[in-house]
Amino acid sequence: MxxxxxxxxxxxxxxxxxxxxxxxxxxxxxxxxxxELVPRHHAGRATGDRILSLHGLRPELRFVALFGERMKxxxxxxxxxxxxxxxxxxxxxxxxxxxxxxxxxxxxHRATIGGALAIAxxxxxxxVWSVLEATVxxxxxxxxxxxxxxxxxxxxxxxRRPEELVTAIQAMIPPxxxxxxxxxxxxxxxxxxxxxxxxxxxGVIKDVRFAVGTAASLVRATRTEELLRxxxxxxxxxxxxxxxxxxxxxxxxxxxxxxxxxxxALS
Amino acid sequence: MxxxxxxxxxxxxxxxxxxxxxxxVLRDDLRLTxxxxxxxDDTCSGACLVLMDDDxxxxxxxxxxxxxxxxxxxxxxxxxxxxLAPLRKxxxxxxxxxxxxxASGILVAGHAFTQPDMRVPGEDARTALAIPCDCAGYDALVxxxxxxxxxxPAKKKAKRAATRKTAKRAAARAPRRVARKASKKKPAKxxxxxxxxxAKxxxxxxxxxxxKVAKKxxxx
Numbered sequence: 001m002x003x004x005x006x007x008x009x010x011x012x013x014x015x016x017x018x019x020x021x022x023x024x025x026x027x028x029x030x031x032x033x034x035x036e037l038v039p040r041h042h043a044g045r046a047t048g049d050r051i052l053s054l055h056g057l058r059p060e061l062r063f064v065a066l067f068g069e070r071m072k073x074x075x076x077x078x079x080x081x082x083x084x085x086x087x088x089x090x091x092x093x094x095x096x097x098x099x100x101x102x103x104x105x106x107x108x109h110r111a112t113i114g115g116a117l118a119i120a121x122x123x124x125x126x127x128v129w130s131v132l133e134a135t136v137x138x139x140x141x142x143x144x145x146x147x148x149x150x151x152x153x154x155x156x157x158x159x160r161r162p163e164e165l166v167t168a169i170q171a172m173i174p175p176x177x178x179x180x181x182x183x184x185x186x187x188x189x190x191x192x193x194x195x196x197x198x199x200x201x202x203g204v205i206k207d208v209r210f211a212v213g214t215a216a217s218l219v220r221a222t223r224t225e226e227l228l229r230x231x232x233x234x235x236x237x238x239x240x241x242x243x244x245x246x247x248x249x250x251x252x253x254x255x256x257x258x259x260x261x262x263x264x265a266l267s
Numbered sequence: 268m269x270x271x272x273x274x275x276x277x278x279x280x281x282x283x284x285x286x287x288x289x290x291x292v293l294r295d296d297l298r299l300t301x302x303x304x305x306x307x308d309d310t311c312s313g314a315c316l317v318l319m320d321d322d323x324x325x326x327x328x329x330x331x332x333x334x335x336x337x338x339x340x341x342x343x344x345x346x347x348x349x350x351l352a353p354l355r356k357x358x359x360x361x362x363x364x365x366x367x368x369x370a371s372g373i374l375v376a377g378h379a380f381t382q383p384d385m386r387v388p389g390e391d392a393r394t395a396l397a398i399p400c401d402c403a404g405y406d407a408l409v410x411x412x413x414x415x416x417x418x419x420p421a422k423k424k425a426k427r428a429a430t431r432k433t434a435k436r437a438a439a440r441a442p443r444r445v446a447r448k449a450s451k452k453k454p455a456k457x458x459x460x461x462x463x464x465x466a467k468x469x470x471x472x473x474x475x476x477x478x479k480v481a482k483k484x485x486x487x
Contacts, residue, residue, distance in 0.1 A: 009268070009285035009332050034328045039309060041286050041330075051286065055333040080322070083387050100387060104313065104397035106376070109322040110329070 007049055013056040015139070015167070021052055022163045023141040028052040030165060032076060032115035035107060054165075061114070061167060064088060071095075072170045075114020079125075083108065091173045092132070094180040094195055098125045101184055101193065114166040120158050126218045127195035127211035128182060132171040138164040146170075156217060178207065181265040187251045190214045196261045204232050212249055212257060223248050224258075238262065272334045274299070275344040281331075289329035290315040293341060301342045302326060303371050313398045314369035316376055317341050323379040342371040345378045350415060357411035363402035372397075373408070377415045392416055 012018040022028055029048040031037050032055075041047045054061070054076060061076040064085040071092055073082060082088050083099040101124045102108055102116075116125065117136060134149040140163045149169075152159050160166060174180060174197050181196040196210040208228045210221045224245045231237055238258065245254035268285040271278065274297060281296050290306070293299040303314030306327035315326040318340040345351065354377045358370045366373075373396060379385050380395040392412035393399065400408075 007284075007286065011285075011332050011335070031330065031332075034330055034333070038286070038288060038328050038330050042288060042327075043309070051332075053285075053330070053332045056335075078322075084384065089388075096387075100390075104311075104325075105380075105390070105394060106313070106316050106323045106325045106372075106397065107311065107328075109324050 007051065009051045009053060011053040011056050015057055015060050015165075016141075018052060018054060018057060019139060019141045019163075019165060022165060026050055027162060030054055030115075030118065032112040032118075033078065033110040035103075035111045035115070036119060036121055066091070066173075067170075069173050070170050071173055072168055073113050074168050075112060075117070075166045077113050078109055079111050079113070079116075080105065080108040082113065092171065092180070094182040094197075095125070095128050095132075095171070097182040098128045098193065098195065101182075113169060117152070117169060118158065118160055118166045120153055120156065120218075123213040123215050123218060124184070124193045126153065127193055127213040129169065129171065130211035130213075130218060130220045131195045131197050131209040132174070133209075134169050134171040136166060137168040137170065139167045140164045150220070153218065179265040181261050183260050183264060185256050185260055187214075187249075187253070187257060190251070192251075192257065194257055194261060196265060198262070198265045200233070200266065205229055210245075210261060219249050221245055221248050233262070233266075268332060270331060270334050272336060273338045275340055283331045285330060285332035287331045289317065289319075289326035289331065289334065289339070292331055292334070293317070293326060293339075299341050299343055301346070301371050303369060305368055312369055312372070313376075314372040316372035316379075318375065318379060321382070323376060323385065340375075342375050346371075346374050348378065350381060351377050353411040353414040354408070357404070357407045360407065361402070361404035363400060363404050366400050366402055366404060366408060369398070373412075377412055380412075380416055386416075 010021055012021060027048060028050045029037065029052065031051050031053045037047055037051070058076050061074040062078075062081065063074040064077055064081055064087060065072045066087045071088065079099040079102040083096050085096075089096045099108065102111055115121070120126065129149045136147045136149060136152040138145045138147065138160060140161065142163070145164070147159055178197045178199045181198070182193070184191060184193045192212050192214050194210065194212045197208065198205065199207040205228045208225050210225055212219050212221065224241050227241050227244050228237065242255050242258050245258050246252070249257075269280070269282050271280045273279065274293070279297060281292065283292055283296060290302055290304045293302050294304055302317060303312070304327070305312045305314050306325070311325040311327050313325070316323055317326045318324070319329060320338055346355070351374055354374055358367060358373065361367050376395050376397065380390075392409050395412050395416065396408060399405070
């Protein structure tokens with residue numbers, strides 16, 4: 001246990017105090033639900049020697065709110081909060097379902113949306129943010145930034161400056177005509193989570209979005225989307241799209257991923 | 268770091284390292300050793316579950332710094348609940364080391380899942396048990412958890428019986444109350460009417476006869 005190492009831990013009760021701490025030029029490691037940091041610290045692995053506990057900011061940052069056709073989640077909302085929220089279950093069932101796949105119920109009570117985003121952990125929900133084209137909100141003493149999710153997490157690198165804190169994420173609520181999908185599928189040795197949106201019109205795919213995440217990576221299947229968009233859904237197209245998806249994801253066989261998506265979303 | 272929080276309804280004030288895990292605080296500093304600390308650095312065994320501000324949480328993931336003003340409930344405060352009897356029985360009968368080692372977590376989860384708003388629609392006993400096991404006794408555990416989570420007809424019967432008993436007792440007491448009321452009329456009136464009204468009535472009763480007497484006297 002590394003409890004004996006010299007360590008500075010602060011626990012502000014206000015967001016502005018937390019941001020002031022981050023702006024002091026020292027390198028602080030934010031601590032939200034502790035699902036990553038606490039085990040790492042206990043094992044004696046590097047966690048930095050300055051820890052900023054965000055637990056006291058829950059009154060400001062733990063919320064699930066609906067703004068017109070957008071859903072806004074505070075960074076300290078837990079996955080359990082998300083799974084339980086009626087607004088999420090009714091309007092974004094794919095997100096509620098994904099939240100329930102993040103570990104055990106007890107783990108879901110600790111793991112936070114913002115914490116998972118800030119370290120790109122819990123890959124389960126990342127495909128959902130990708131297809132919903134979410135926007136991540138970051139704050140610092142200098143101001144406020146809204147970053148599209150695709151840019152926030154590009155090539156596995158998180159776009160967060162040391163003095164910034166992830167404070168919220170906003171996602172669009174798809175219109176009812178778009179069918180939502182979330183599922184987990186075994187792809188060879190890896191377990192992947194997949195999220196998708198699809199809109200059909202007279203047997204033709206009017207719009208489609210599909211993303212796949214594993215513990216190590218997140219891929220938005222844009223080539224497969226382009227191939228499917230505007231075409232009639234028939235076996236030959238599915239076979240062609242499967243080959244494209246397999247190539248795009250770099251996996252052995254994408255059949256189960258695509259067939260699960262299409263069958264579940266269109267059932 | 269000095270911390271003040273509540274454990275099983277009692278206030279606790281401790282000076283502990285800020286990153287010390289709650290499970291270690293409970294076991295080392297508060298001697299609440301029923302919460303199992305068998306979690307490894309990479310995996311939570313599910314044995315360390317506690318309630319923190321009514322949320323079911325793994326205490327191996329909670330750092331001491333986040334305990335300030337928190338309310339913690341451990342298995343010590345919950346294990347003897349009648350509602351958890353089926354789980355206790357199934358755990359006592361189990362010979363699986365993996366399942367019995369996380370008995371404390373299973374009992375806390377069993378309690379948590381019976382609380383309002385804890386369960387998400389569609390979640391069942393297996394969700395509450397969280398970690399599946401291949402042992403022969405696992406099905407019995409699932410059945411016991413299902414029993415805990417489902418209101419049993421026996422419980423309803425017991426409730427009805429209890430209600431009947433209460434009603435009978437009330438009926439038996441009723442004549443005594445009437446007798447008491449009869450002997451002490453004034454306190455009985457006080458119970459029925461709000462204080463101010465009763466006081467006004469008393470004043471009215473007291474003043475009216477006096478006036479009449481005075482009038483009578485005046486006439487004479």
